[in-house]
Each structure stands twice: as C-alpha cells, then as structure tokens.
Amino acid sequence: MHALNLPAPAGKPRIVVIGGGFAGLNFVHKLDTDRYQVVLLDRHNYHTFAPLLYQVATAGLEAPDICGPLRKSFRGKRDFHFRMLQVYGIDPIRREVSTGAGAIQYDHLVLATGTRANFFGNTNIEAHSLPLKTVPDARNLRNHIFQTLERADLTDDPVERARLMTFIIVGGGPSGVELAGALSELRRHVLVHDYPDTPMEQLRFILVEGGDQLLAAFSDKSSEDARRNLHDMDIELRFGLLMTDYDGRVATFKDGTTIASSTVIWGAGVTGEVIQGLKSESISRAHYVIDAHMRVQGYENIYALGDVAYLSNEEWPQGHPGVAQVAIQMGKRLAGNFNALVRGKETKPFKYFDKGNLAIIGRNRAVADLPKGLHFNGIPAWFVWAFVHIFYLIGFRNRLFTFLSWVGNYITYNRAVRLVLEPTLEEELRGERGGIR
Amino acid sequence: MHALNLPAPAGKPRIVVIGGGFAGLNFVHKLDTDRYQVVLLDRHNYHTFAPLLYQVATAGLEAPDICGPLRKSFRGKRDFHFRMLQVYGIDPIRREVSTGAGAIQYDHLVLATGTRANFFGNTNIEAHSLPLKTVPDARNLRNHIFQTLERADLTDDPVERARLMTFIIVGGGPSGVELAGALSELRRHVLVHDYPDTPMEQLRFILVEGGDQLLAAFSDKSSEDARRNLHDMDIELRFGLLMTDYDGRVATFKDGTTIASSTVIWGAGVTGEVIQGLKSESISRAHYVIDAHMRVQGYENIYALGDVAYLSNEEWPQGHPGVAQVAIQMGKRLAGNFNALVRGKETKPFKYFDKGNLAIIGRNRAVADLPKGLHFNGIPAWFVWAFVHIFYLIGFRNRLFTFLSWVGNYITYNRAVRLVLEPTLEEELRGERGGIR
Structure with a gap:
C-alpha cells in the first residue's frame, strides 16, 4: 500500500x-x-470568481475568464502544496x-x-432544476438554454413550444437579478436575431421570489430600482411564490399556481x-x-x-x-x-469592513449601495461594478481578457461563446419525436 | 402529431x-x-476550425476561439434555415x-x-483511447491530461506514477505531430513549474507511427525536419509499431511490444x-x-x-x-x-488548387511545403502558419481573440485554460485508493 x-x-x-x-x-x-x-x-484545480458565473451561463464570458488555476496562482510560493x-x-x-x-x-x-x-430536501426540484454555483453548473445552464431554444425551433406544436420558451428563475437575490438581466439582454441582442423562424415574442423569463422584494439585503431604494429595471426589460416578476414541486415540465407553487416550463434555474438558497x-x-x-x-x-x-x-x-x-x-x-x-x-505578536479579532453591495442588471443598468448610505444606479453603478470585478479577478491575463471580452461584447453584442458543447440532442430525439422535453 | x-x-x-x-x-x-x-x-450549433483542435486539447486556446456559431455566421442571409x-x-x-x-x-x-x-473495429481501443476529432473530444482530452497529472501527483507508487506519466500518441500525421509538439511545450513551460512535488523528468510523450516516417503526405525534407524537431523536444518516436490492443492501462503492439500508459490519444485513421x-x-x-x-x-x-x-x-x-x-x-x-x-450559365468541373502543407511543431518550429517545391521551416514557417490560420478562422472576434491569446501565450507562457472542468476524481477515488487509473 x-x-x-x-x-x-x-x-x-x-x-x-x-x-x-x-x-x-x-x-x-x-x-x-x-x-x-x-x-x-x-x-477542482481552479479558483472560481463566483460573482460572474451568471455571465458564463449567458454566454457573455467563457470559463477561463473567471477561473484561475490554483497551481499557477501559487507558483513559486515556498512550501505550498496543492492536491486535487x-x-x-x-x-x-x-x-x-x-x-x-x-x-x-x-x-x-x-x-x-x-x-x-439548497433544495430543502425536495428531490424532484433537485433532480430537474439547474443550480448556478460552479463553473460546470454555469456551462451546463448555458448548454441547456441554447439546446432548449434549438428544440423550440424544431417544433410547430404551440403548447410544446411555449413550454420550451418559458424560463423560470427562482430567487430574487443578486445572482437571480443579475441572471435575469443578462437573459433579457441576450434575448434582445442575440436570440431575436439568431432564431428568425421561431416566434421570439413567446420567450418568457419569469423571476420568482418567495418574499415581497428583490435584493432583500440591499437598501429599499436599490430593491425598487432593480424591480423597475427588470420590469422595463420584460422580465416577469412574481412575488410571494414558493415552489413546491418541479418534474422537468411543470412547476408547482404553494398557492396552487402552476407554470409549464422546461427550465427552472434554482437560486433560492444555499x-x-x-x-x-x-x-x-x-x-x-x-x-x-x-x-x-x-x-x-x-x-x-x-x-x-x-x-x-x-x-x-x-x-x-x-x-x-x-x-x-x-x-x-x-x-x-x-x-x-x-x-x-x-513572531510573538498579538493576534487581532476579525472585524468586517463592509464595502457595500453591487448588482448589475444590464448595460447601463446597475444598482450600488456604498458605505455611508451612498446610492448609485445606472451607468455610474455599472462602472463601479466593472471596476470592482476586474480588480478582484485573479491574474493579469484574466483581467485583460475579461476586460477585452466585455468591451468586445459591449460594442458588437457578439457572444461568440453561445455554443452547445455537450452531447447533442441525438439520444433524446431518437425515436421519441413527440417527446422532446 | x-x-x-x-x-x-x-x-x-x-x-x-x-x-x-x-x-x-x-x-x-x-x-x-x-x-x-x-x-x-x-x-452541433457551431462550426469547428478543426486544424486547431490540438491547441484546445493542450490548453493553448479555449473552444470559442476556434468555433463559430452557425446561426451567427449566416445571420441576415436570406432564406437560410439552420436546424440542430x-x-x-x-x-x-x-x-x-x-x-x-x-x-x-x-x-x-x-x-x-x-x-x-476509425478504430478499425477494435472495440477495446475505441473504449479506452481518446480521439481528437471534435471540440468535446479536445476538451475531454485536456481534462484527461490534467486530471492524470493530478493523479500522478497524489501517489508515491513509482510503477503507478510511471504509468500515469506516460502518454502515447498514435499516428504521425499532421495532427499527431502538432499535438506532440504542443505537449512538449506544455511540459517545458507549464507542467514542470506547476508540479514541483512530482518528478517531471519521468513524463514521457511517445509518438507511435505505423509507417517509417512522420507527415507522409509532406515532402521528405519536411518529414525529416519534423522528426528532428520532435526528437530535440524530447518526444520519443517509435516507427513501424501497430497498436493491437489497449485496456486503459497497457497498450499492446503487433510485434509484442507493450507500454504501460493511462493515456492513448488516437489519431491513426478516419x-x-x-x-x-x-x-x-x-x-x-x-x-x-x-x-x-x-x-x-x-x-x-x-x-x-x-x-x-x-x-x-x-x-x-x-x-x-x-x-x-x-x-x-x-x-x-x-x-x-x-x-x-x-442563370443558364455553364457549370465548371472541380479542380483542386493545392496551396501546400503546413504543420506547426512548436514556437519557432514549423514545416511548410508550398507550391512550386518551396520549402520552409523554423520561424518563417511559423509565421506563415499563424497567418493562414488567423485568415481562415471564422469571424472577426475569433480572429482578434485568437491572435491575442497566441500573443499572450507567446509572451507569458501563461495557459489560463488548464482547468479540469469535468466532474472531479471523487467518484473514482472514493473507496478505491490503490486503484487510481
């Protein structure tokens, strides 16, 4: 041994x-x-810049833009040993x-x-919904989104198509809000152009929140700004809804509401x-x-x-x-x-220095609560957000390339990473024409 | 229906x-x-620039650098309909x-x-070796390479480690030669630095070719240049060897030779x-x-x-x-x-205009056979190669970003994409300590 x-x-x-x-x-x-x-x-052999996972999920960035290989990060550090x-x-x-x-x-x-x-013990929701906690999650979600739209493009069954074109985001925290905003922009700048044969006006993004406001940890003003912005971006907002079941085709809520949907993105708890x-x-x-x-x-x-x-x-x-x-x-x-x-010096207790809260909702749409009650929205908040994220990304290459990707996407709306890189529909479609899920 | x-x-x-x-x-x-x-x-919903797959496999480029979304490529083209x-x-x-x-x-x-x-009906080789024909193949190979090295870093069993650190490339055509060259550079510029606790001098890359020369479709001079270059880069070259079996642990050849190896990259035929x-x-x-x-x-x-x-x-x-x-x-x-x-005009028969053959072996190492018997190697060939590839990549973003990635990698040797993005070793390692494969 x-x-x-x-x-x-x-x-x-x-x-x-x-x-x-x-x-x-x-x-x-x-x-x-x-x-x-x-x-x-x-x-994993890499660090994940988790606040940008939603950008990988919506084809704005690729995984290496937000990941740093751990061995590389500490190359040259004496007596450091990484093991995967x-x-x-x-x-x-x-x-x-x-x-x-x-x-x-x-x-x-x-x-x-x-x-x-956290699925709170609900194994159905766990089996059928898509979380967004890791890079594989983000890539999986991106593949799912584009694959689902490819399926919608194949069918002329209006009921089936409506279900395929309904996306539910559960949880109105920062990641749900940022994801909803990014999906809305993806729809506007990419999807309506990429799918000319599909009735894109049927595409629905529904953000479901159990409480009565978005971004509960932010100021009331920011919560309200977020709500207004997402509303303007055609995100359907549903408050006070708690999902109790999801079988991959229909989501059921505590008050009896049901929504037919092929996609539930789960961000309701950790x-x-x-x-x-x-x-x-x-x-x-x-x-x-x-x-x-x-x-x-x-x-x-x-x-x-x-x-x-x-x-x-x-x-x-x-x-x-x-x-x-x-x-x-x-x-x-x-x-x-x-x-x-x-060194025989004194240790210090931890004291959190709160630098504030930031959420990006879209190009020129962001909200920020800074210390001393400072509150931003719109373009200034977007700049603060971009600066902060670039600053905390690991490594020069990531900072440079992510910055270039953003500038490139900003100018061209060109999301080159909208590739379905997982195995194709083949297995599921074979001999099961009516049963596309 | x-x-x-x-x-x-x-x-x-x-x-x-x-x-x-x-x-x-x-x-x-x-x-x-x-x-x-x-x-x-x-x-798939994308076009693949297949000549650069080996760069994705060796962490030099990411998938979006060499892929073009098909819907995007033909956006605006009248009466064009893509279906995945x-x-x-x-x-x-x-x-x-x-x-x-x-x-x-x-x-x-x-x-x-x-x-x-083409595995020529050999189901064992098909089940255990890694092809390099698609983007998923390339990413799979990259994950496998880094995951295998992580495993090598975990064990102090010299026999097991030697097997994990032996990589066999089958086929001495352009893709085998280019892959071998890229692996050698990855070893020199990344791996020896990333794995200080692993005896990297044990890392072997073996290129196996059934015939008696590399790049059989090229000029004899280019074949010989390729052989010399790979030899200088510490690639072991074995000619006249035909693989007859591979079970994931030991490769067997027609003449009775066996090589213990956890990795066989299959490029022997299509x-x-x-x-x-x-x-x-x-x-x-x-x-x-x-x-x-x-x-x-x-x-x-x-x-x-x-x-x-x-x-x-x-x-x-x-x-x-x-x-x-x-x-x-x-x-x-x-x-x-x-x-x-x-338009009632005459059609023309196909006539192939041969623009020549190019293979890159490493930084400053490439071979090119151009029409009229022109032959290049070294840095001029590398420049021709880079220009040709950039030129044929689809889309401005890809050209720009791939170019920047290359320049970045060239200057910094920084391969940010060396991430193991597939599920981790967990499943295979659990309860099977001695059996890491």
Whole structure:
C-alpha cells in the first residue's frame, strides 16, 4: 500500500486548507510559508470568481475568464502544496483529514469549503432544476438554454413550444437579478436575431421570489430600482411564490399556481459544505460556529472561513453575509494572525469592513449601495461594478481578457461563446419525436 | 402529431445541406439564396476550425476561439434555415432525409458530413483511447491530461506514477505531430513549474507511427525536419509499431511490444460519416463516390463534398487529400455551379488548387511545403502558419481573440485554460485508493 505523496513539513507546523475559494485563496496568499507549510485541497484545480458565473451561463464570458488555476496562482510560493482531492472526513483526535487518496495529517486545519445549492430536501426540484454555483453548473445552464431554444425551433406544436420558451428563475437575490438581466439582454441582442423562424415574442423569463422584494439585503431604494429595471426589460416578476414541486415540465407553487416550463434555474438558497467528524456543538444549521479569531467552537486548532462559517456579534447578530468580501477579509485576518503568532505578536479579532453591495442588471443598468448610505444606479453603478470585478479577478491575463471580452461584447453584442458543447440532442430525439422535453 | 417547423420554399428549389464543416459552410456562404432556399443541418450549433483542435486539447486556446456559431455566421442571409439535428437516413425516392424531429424534403441534397475516428473495429481501443476529432473530444482530452497529472501527483507508487506519466500518441500525421509538439511545450513551460512535488523528468510523450516516417503526405525534407524537431523536444518516436490492443492501462503492439500508459490519444485513421439510404454503388470504403461536378454516383440531385467524398482523377488517382482546402474549394465550386445553373450559365468541373502543407511543431518550429517545391521551416514557417490560420478562422472576434491569446501565450507562457472542468476524481477515488487509473 502506497501513501499519498506529500513532503514532510520540516520542523514547521503544517496547515491544511480545504477549499480554494475566496477565503482559502486569500489565506494562503497572505500566509508566511517560511514559518508554516501549507497544503491546499480542492475538488477542482481552479479558483472560481463566483460573482460572474451568471455571465458564463449567458454566454457573455467563457470559463477561463473567471477561473484561475490554483497551481499557477501559487507558483513559486515556498512550501505550498496543492492536491486535487475530495475530503470525506475530519478526525480531530488524530489530527488528520481523510481523502480518496489517503489520510493527511495537520497541525492546524482551515475549513473554507463554502456552500452548495439548497433544495430543502425536495428531490424532484433537485433532480430537474439547474443550480448556478460552479463553473460546470454555469456551462451546463448555458448548454441547456441554447439546446432548449434549438428544440423550440424544431417544433410547430404551440403548447410544446411555449413550454420550451418559458424560463423560470427562482430567487430574487443578486445572482437571480443579475441572471435575469443578462437573459433579457441576450434575448434582445442575440436570440431575436439568431432564431428568425421561431416566434421570439413567446420567450418568457419569469423571476420568482418567495418574499415581497428583490435584493432583500440591499437598501429599499436599490430593491425598487432593480424591480423597475427588470420590469422595463420584460422580465416577469412574481412575488410571494414558493415552489413546491418541479418534474422537468411543470412547476408547482404553494398557492396552487402552476407554470409549464422546461427550465427552472434554482437560486433560492444555499447550505454549508460541512465535512463530517466534528462535534455537534461546532455546527449550527450547516455552518461551522466560529469566534472572532475564526476558531471553530470546541477546537483549538480548527478554523472556518467565509460562507461555511457562522460568526455572530453585536454588529451582525444574525451572522455575517455570505459574500466574497467577508471571505476575503476573514482569510487575510486569519493568515495575519498566524503570521503574528509565530513572531510573538498579538493576534487581532476579525472585524468586517463592509464595502457595500453591487448588482448589475444590464448595460447601463446597475444598482450600488456604498458605505455611508451612498446610492448609485445606472451607468455610474455599472462602472463601479466593472471596476470592482476586474480588480478582484485573479491574474493579469484574466483581467485583460475579461476586460477585452466585455468591451468586445459591449460594442458588437457578439457572444461568440453561445455554443452547445455537450452531447447533442441525438439520444433524446431518437425515436421519441413527440417527446422532446 | 406536429411536424418539423420549417417554412415552405416559396417557388424556389430547396437545398438541404448536412454538415456545417468547411465544405458545408463555404457552400452555404457562396450560394445565391435569392434563387434557392437552403436548409443547413448539423448535430452541433457551431462550426469547428478543426486544424486547431490540438491547441484546445493542450490548453493553448479555449473552444470559442476556434468555433463559430452557425446561426451567427449566416445571420441576415436570406432564406437560410439552420436546424440542430442528427440525420439518420436518406430516402432518394421520396427525396427526403429522416431526422429525430421528422422528415425534411429536399430538391437537392448536399452531403458534407466529414469523417470520424476509425478504430478499425477494435472495440477495446475505441473504449479506452481518446480521439481528437471534435471540440468535446479536445476538451475531454485536456481534462484527461490534467486530471492524470493530478493523479500522478497524489501517489508515491513509482510503477503507478510511471504509468500515469506516460502518454502515447498514435499516428504521425499532421495532427499527431502538432499535438506532440504542443505537449512538449506544455511540459517545458507549464507542467514542470506547476508540479514541483512530482518528478517531471519521468513524463514521457511517445509518438507511435505505423509507417517509417512522420507527415507522409509532406515532402521528405519536411518529414525529416519534423522528426528532428520532435526528437530535440524530447518526444520519443517509435516507427513501424501497430497498436493491437489497449485496456486503459497497457497498450499492446503487433510485434509484442507493450507500454504501460493511462493515456492513448488516437489519431491513426478516419472513416467517412456515411448516412444510410443510398445505393451501394454510391459508396466506396465509407466515402461517397463523386464525379467532377460533385454528384454522387447514381444520383442526379445528391452531392457530396470534402472529407466524406471520394473524387479520383488523373492528378489524384487515389482521391483527393482529406484537408480543409479541398473541402473549402469543393463547397465554393458547387455553390458557384448552382448559381450558374439558375442563370443558364455553364457549370465548371472541380479542380483542386493545392496551396501546400503546413504543420506547426512548436514556437519557432514549423514545416511548410508550398507550391512550386518551396520549402520552409523554423520561424518563417511559423509565421506563415499563424497567418493562414488567423485568415481562415471564422469571424472577426475569433480572429482578434485568437491572435491575442497566441500573443499572450507567446509572451507569458501563461495557459489560463488548464482547468479540469469535468466532474472531479471523487467518484473514482472514493473507496478505491490503490486503484487510481
């Protein structure tokens, strides 16, 4: 039996980090690896700039524009070791994590596993709807959108076509709002031109929200701006609707409403990616409970960061928001504390610096709540948004190319990436003409 | 029962074209659709610039750089109708093709279906090796390469690691040579830096060719230049070897040689994508036999173009080469003939204008045979190659972005697209530690 290939940490403490998202990435980046060995584990070999996933889903950007290969990001970083692995469990007594390729010992463990889509136990919705949490999700959704329109173009059955041309977006948070806006622009600038034989006026995008407003975490003014903008862009908005079932053809809601649709995009909730093995007191509602030093409750040498962590204090009694800035700042703070510790300096508790909220709804349509109650919309908000996103993208190539892609798309409305790259309709169409779904 | 949605050809003949490759694309582009209705069918909704697939496979370019959405390419073309469909059969008596979504009538039928990988009936090799004929193939190969290296990085079993780090390329034609060169550069500029914990000196790329030279269709001087260049780039060259079996772990050859390898890239042959329904006299060795007017033998209104066609004449007694230029020129000639016919002008027989052969082996390494016996290698050949490819790419965005990607990669050696975007190792690794394949 051979072991997992990993160099011993020569006299230094080994820190194992699980997850290469915003939190893990910023932690590793800032950590002084002259004093610590760091092992980064992730199921994927790349970091995802998640706030732009909706652009990959709507053919505005390609995956490499918003992804950074993790090995490349830390090339040259001393005593840094990446392993592409799924972690199945934590053994806090033996101080090791179990993976598909063997156990890995740690001195300190940093959990930065983020979240996944939450279907609240509804297996039908889980089986038939499309989440938008990962790059494969985004590409899958893009393929689905274009493949569904190709199907709509093939049939002259008006009922079937209407169903194929109805798209439901569940959840009125930033990603639902941004996705709805991007779909509206895709319709206007691409789809109506690409499908001259299909009655594109039948194309419906329905944004369904359980509450009574969009962007609940934003200011009332921004929520209202978002509502008005999406309305102007022919997005149908339905409030107070809770989806209870979806079989791939018909969506059913709690109040009895039904909508025939081939596409449900699920953004109604997330849950923490909790790994088994810690005490139950460490976990609350699928999040690791941490203190201001990011220590998981009940452990001295286990930490949690970002979306999977739950940190409640006076300012944020319900916990911190699940946004990139919290993850980035936690990662930097924890690494700073490790660096301070080894030099005998004092560590500092985490304090979130809220830089505000931004959502883009379309070209020249965006909303922004900045600190001190500053509120933007329209073109100024779009510029702030573009600047912020370019700034936080990983790596020069990504920044340059994403910027060029945006400028190119802005000028030409040319979305070159609208390719259906998955296997074709063949299997489903063969011998099942009437049954196109 | 509803029918396939397709407008009737108002008093004009309908031409149905199967396949949106070089031949079909150029045919449609040149056809006068004031006088003909044209219906283009393809399994995919995009055109592939196949000569650059190896760059997608080796993380030099992303799929949208070498693909053009077919609907976009012909946006604004009068009476042009694209349908994303698989065609299952031809009924020349009823003059219709059968598809998964119903039958389509034609007045003229143009077969431009191209080729697929030929495994010569060896189902083991087919099941375990990786072809490089389509964009999904290329992305699949890229994922496989990086995933295999991630696996190599996980194990300290030297036998297992050696197998994971041995890559076999079968076939010494242009695509095998170009792929081998690109892999060598990937090793030198990316892999040795990305995998500091893996003994990269064990990484082997073996190019296996059944004959006794590379680039058999090129001049002897170019064949020899290619051999020398690949040798200098640490590609192992094995001539006179015919693979007879591959089970995913060990490749076996006719002379009894075996090589332990997790990766066989199959480029040893292609076969025509022939659709059933035509007389047997129309088909010879999986190609449609055509005359100088591209008419399929035995039919007045059925034509074949490009790689799937077999046209023998005095100059090319063994048939024309299966290269993009033949397909492009056939497509243009046939459309020109259709346009002439409707104006009462004379049609012209096809005559191939051979523009020469080009293969890129690496930065500053390329070989070119131009007409009149002109022969290039090194940097001048690379420039010719880059110019030719940029020139034939579809669409301004693709040309611009591909050019920028190349320049960017050239300067920075930064291959941002080395992402494993398929599902992770999880499934295969779970509970099967020793059995990583």
